[in-house]
Amino acid sequence: MRVGRGELYAGRALLIALIAVVVLPFISIFTTALHPSRTVPVGLEWPADPQWGNFIEAFNVANRTHVFSVNSTLYNRSGNVLSYNAPFGQVTGTDSTLYRERQIQFAARFQF
Numbered sequence: 001m002r003v004g005r006g007e008l009y010a011g012r013a014l015l016i017a018l019i020a021v022v023v024l025p026f027i028s029i030f031t032t033a034l035h036p037s038r039t040v041p042v043g044l045e046w047p048a049d050p051q052w053g054n055f056i057e058a059f060n061v062a063n064r065t066h067v068f069s070v071n072s073t074l075y076n077r078s079g080n081v082l083s084y085n086a087p088f089g090q091v092t093g094t095d096s097t098l099y100r101e102r103q104i105q106f107a108a109r110f111q112f
Contacts (some may be wrong), residue, residue: 047112058087069093 003011038061075082 019102034043051111053109053111055107058103059105061102061104065091065094067091067093068095 071085071087071090071092073085074088076085077083
């Protein structure tokens with residue numbers, strides 16, 4: 001199979017780029033692993049005042065139904081006659097997909 005010179009150079013350039021993207025991170029991890037124990041590589045330093053934060057978020061703790069729509073039609077008109085709408089004010093839609101049972105989320109954040 002014969003390949004054109006331009007395609008050959010493009011293929012080689014792509015191969016070199018892929019090798020750089022894949023191999024270089026492993027080389028940097030390997031050199032970091034070779035540092036003596038309990039030392040920090042050059043360019044990295046431990047902050048003077050690191051901060052740790054713990055968070056708790058709670059959703060629907062009271063376990064209440066979330067109402068999203070209510071029947072708001074007070075009167076119905078039929079020709080020239082107005083009649084009272086009996087289901088006025090009743091709940092017509094709740095959401096049980098996003099707002100379900102009690103949900104608690106724990107998180108921790110380390111800032112340096």
